[in-house]
Structures are given as structure tokens and as C-alpha cells.
Amino acid sequence: MLTQTKLEILIKEILPLAQRAGLECPHIHFELVDAQDIHALASYHGLPVRYAHWSFGKTFGRLKTAYDYRMSQIYELVINARPFYAFIDRSSTDAQALLIVAHVLAHVDYFSHSRLFSTTTPNILHQSSWRSRRIADLGRIYGNNAVESLLDAAWVLGDHVGRIGGHKEPAGDPSDILGFVAINSRVLEEWERQVLLMVRDESRYFWPQRLSKINNEGYATFWHTRLTRELSPGTEITWQIAHLNSRLLATTPPRLNPYALGARIYERLYQQHGITQVMAARNLLDDAGLIRIGLDEHVIRHCRLDVFREQDSALSSPYAGPEQIKTQLLQDVEHAGVPYLSVSPRSREEGSLIIEHHFDGRDLDFYELPFALKAVSQRLWGGLVQLHTIKKGVHHIASHNGSRWADEVV
Structure with missing residues (x-):
């Protein structure tokens, strides 16, 4: 069982090696937590204070089941904030902790230098805590069902919040569909617009992480391998480090291992x-x-x-x-x-929400599409929502007006 005192000793052992290698390691707050705690953190996508939503509980159940059946284990979780926070499973051995700390230091260096994270807000934890309290207050005022149905519909568009590094203001980028709806919907009340913009801001925080999973994990794995090789901890510790590293790099097709692919590149x-x-x-x-x-x-x-x-x-x-x-x-x-979608300029002229799919050779999921468009039409837009796409080589216009779904071949 790892203790805070032992962890600090291990940090002092690996940190000078990382700094000599050129890694930038600003202040990191290390916290030891139980496996259940780290699963809870992961189910909230790494933000320990976040608004309540049923999907987080679903994710927690999946992670805990995988852990209970020894199918997977989360050793660490890093929050890109200032200061940085790193949560480590206290059941880790000393050998595992050496590798984990080296991995964390490389993650922090990556967050500090990658252009993708140059616009990330440093006080994300304070903002997330405020959003959590605000949404809880709205649930008491307007009812939990109203708030949760709004969040469900907002999440349909949660992947479409504009290019990171581009327009920060809502609806400034045609691909910022959620921002466009929040600003231009004629049926949303002011508190509902606020919630949509909260979801948009959080999505923009997470988006760079989704764009850089292979790069980030590969970079951290590349460095934890090099740094731990410079240690001389003894035969038993060395063997345990190698054993954990081999588990992290194990490849089982057809699943892609981002650690292995990124580190090898x-x-x-x-x-x-x-x-x-x-x-x-x-x-x-x-x-x-x-x-x-x-x-x-x-x-x-x-x-x-x-x-x-x-x-x-x-x-x-x-x-x-x-x-x-x-x-x-x-x-x-x-x-x-994620499919690349954007708001058509005709949306402002016609009053309907017209979305264009920039086809890349892959069809959209027409099983899920009616439910997605229905949620946006009924809960967010209050009118006709159209999506122009290609299906099996043919131009389709999928639409929903809140009560009826249509799929028209053009």
C-alpha cells in the first residue's frame, strides 16, 4: 500500500531525471485515492466537481465492473488545471508508483507545451464547481426533469462546439452548432441558454484531449520508459516496472492501444x-x-x-x-x-436549423439519427431541424419537426 510519505520519496527520485531530460514540471498536487475514488473521478471525465447526470453513473458502473473482473485498471488520472492535480491509486506498489509518477510528469509537460492546450482555462476546477452548483440550483427551481432533459439534448450537440483556437464566442464558427443553437433558438428561456453555454464550455475543455489521446499517452509512455531505465532500484523493482510497462503496451487486435502506438511513433x-x-x-x-x-x-x-x-x-x-x-x-x-458537421448559412434566413454533414466516405448512423434530431428539435430548437448528408452514395435530407421524422432522397 502506497503512503504519502513514500510517494514523496519516489517523486524526489524521479523528478530530477525528468528535469535534466528537459521536461517542464511545474507544481503538481499528488493525491492518493482508493480504486473506487479513481473510478468516480474517471466517470466524471477527470473533473472531481461536475454537475450531476445519469451518464456519469453509467460510466462508473462500467469502469467498476471492468476493475472487479480484472479486465482493466486505472493507475493515475491527471487534471489539466493550475496547479496540476494527479490522482494515484494507493494500492500501487512502489515500483508501479515510480513508473506512474514518471508518466504523470510527462503528461504535465505535454499539457504545458502542446498548442492544443494553449487556450485551456487554468481555473477549470473553480468553473466546474460553479457550474455544478448553478445547475443544481436550477434543478431545484425548474425541476430535475427539465434540467436533465435539457442536458440530454445538449449532449447530442456536445461534440460540435467549433474549432479549438478559433472563435471563442458562441456561434462564431459554423461548426459551433451548440453555440449557434444557444444564441439563436427562439424557444429557449434564459436559464436554458446558460446551461447550453456551460455544456459548450466544458466540451471545449475536453475536446483537445480527445484530439490528442494517442499523442499524449504515447509521449508520456515514451518518457516514463526512458526515465525508469535510468533508475537503479534493484532487480525486484526493475522487474515490477517492466511487468507493468508490458501490460500498458500489450496489443490485442482489433483494439487499438494508444499507449503502444504513440510510444512507438x-x-x-x-x-x-x-x-x-x-x-x-x-x-x-x-x-x-x-x-x-x-x-x-x-x-x-x-x-x-x-x-x-x-x-x-x-x-x-x-x-x-x-x-x-x-x-x-x-x-x-x-x-x-466525430462526423464533421456545420450550420448552413440558410439557417438564419429560413428559421429552420439546417446542418450540413461534410461527408468523408462514411455514412452516419441512421438508426440513432432520428432520436438525435428529435431531441434537438423538441427540446432545443422548437422547429424543423434538417441534416444534409450522403447515404450509400446518394444525397439525403434527414429531418425532424418535433413530431415527425423524415428521410428524403434528393
Whole structure:
């Protein structure tokens, strides 16, 4: 069982190595927590103070079940705030804690330098706490059902809040659909607009993390591997560190391991171009950018990305070349794998909410789409919502007016 005193000793052991390697490690508040606490934090997506919503409980149940059946374990969780907060599972061994602390230090360095996080608000915890209290107050005033139905509908558009680094003001970017609805809806009351803008602000906080999962985890894994190799803790500790590292890097197709893929790309960048290229990739790239410059045949083989199902009748061959694999992976991570949607300029003229899908070769889920458009139409817009898209090579206009769903082929 890890104690705070022992953790501080381990931090003093690994921190000088990180600083000599060039990592920037500003003040980090380390906190030891139980497994159940870290699952609760993870279910709130890393914010310990956040408004109540049923989906967080659902996520907690899934994480706890996976932990109880030894299917997964969360060792640490870092909050990108000022100061930084790092929560560590107190059941970790000393060896595991050495690796975890090195991993945390690299995460903090990544958050401090990546352009994706340059506009992140440093007082996110204070803002999140205020939002939590405000939404709880609104629930007491207007009823929990009214607030929760509003949050459910807002989350439908939660992935569509505009480009990070672009317009900060709501509706300034055509891809900021949630901001557009919050500002321009004719049926929302003022408190409802406030809630939508709260959801928008939180989504914009989380969005860079979704764009950089492979890059961030790969960078942290690259550094925790290098830093722990410089230690001389004895045979038993060294073996335990290696054992945990092998678990983190284990690859089981068809699931993608972001730790393994990101770390292997960073290792290749270091071997081919040195530490300068590693730091440049940290500073400038999201997942798509890292894959574009670093994914090669060596990385594909090492991470077992070339494993295909032979029984897939749609494939003439069970294998794909490096370029095909790279193209597919880029499609999966570009824009965090979320369909790119934007508000049509005609929305302001016609009064309907007209959304355009920028088709990338993949059809939208037409099973879920009627429910999504219904929620937006009934709860947020109060009128016709149209979505222009391509389905099986044909232009479709999917729409909902609050009472009826339609799918028109154009």
C-alpha cells in the first residue's frame, strides 16, 4: 500500500531525471485515492466537481465492473488545471508508483507545451464547481426533469462546439452548432441558454484531449520508459516496472492501444531525428498529425495494425498495405473520429436549423439519427431541424419537426 510519505520519496527520485531530460514540471498536487475514488473521478471525465447526470453513473458502473473482473485498471488520472492535480491509486506498489509518477510528469509537460492546450482555462476546477452548483440550483427551481432533459439534448450537440483556437464566442464558427443553437433558438428561456453555454464550455475543455489521446499517452509512455531505465532500484523493482510497462503496451487486435502506438511513433522519431523532433511533435501535433509524420511499416508491424479478418467478404485480400492502413487510421482519428458537421448559412434566413454533414466516405448512423434530431428539435430548437448528408452514395435530407421524422432522397 502506497503512503504519502513514500510517494514523496519516489517523486524526489524521479523528478530530477525528468528535469535534466528537459521536461517542464511545474507544481503538481499528488493525491492518493482508493480504486473506487479513481473510478468516480474517471466517470466524471477527470473533473472531481461536475454537475450531476445519469451518464456519469453509467460510466462508473462500467469502469467498476471492468476493475472487479480484472479486465482493466486505472493507475493515475491527471487534471489539466493550475496547479496540476494527479490522482494515484494507493494500492500501487512502489515500483508501479515510480513508473506512474514518471508518466504523470510527462503528461504535465505535454499539457504545458502542446498548442492544443494553449487556450485551456487554468481555473477549470473553480468553473466546474460553479457550474455544478448553478445547475443544481436550477434543478431545484425548474425541476430535475427539465434540467436533465435539457442536458440530454445538449449532449447530442456536445461534440460540435467549433474549432479549438478559433472563435471563442458562441456561434462564431459554423461548426459551433451548440453555440449557434444557444444564441439563436427562439424557444429557449434564459436559464436554458446558460446551461447550453456551460455544456459548450466544458466540451471545449475536453475536446483537445480527445484530439490528442494517442499523442499524449504515447509521449508520456515514451518518457516514463526512458526515465525508469535510468533508475537503479534493484532487480525486484526493475522487474515490477517492466511487468507493468508490458501490460500498458500489450496489443490485442482489433483494439487499438494508444499507449503502444504513440510510444512507438515517438521512439521512431527519436531514432531517426533526435530529441528535437520529439519535442516538435509534442508542441505542434494532434493524433492525426503524429500519424501522418510517424506511421510507417515498422510501426504498423510492431503495433500489429496489419491484422485483418480473413472471413471479411468485402476484402479481396485479408491484408492491407501500409498506405491503406494509414489512410484508415487517419480517418478514425481525424476530428476525434466525430462526423464533421456545420450550420448552413440558410439557417438564419429560413428559421429552420439546417446542418450540413461534410461527408468523408462514411455514412452516419441512421438508426440513432432520428432520436438525435428529435431531441434537438423538441427540446432545443422548437422547429424543423434538417441534416444534409450522403447515404450509400446518394444525397439525403434527414429531418425532424418535433413530431415527425423524415428521410428524403434528393
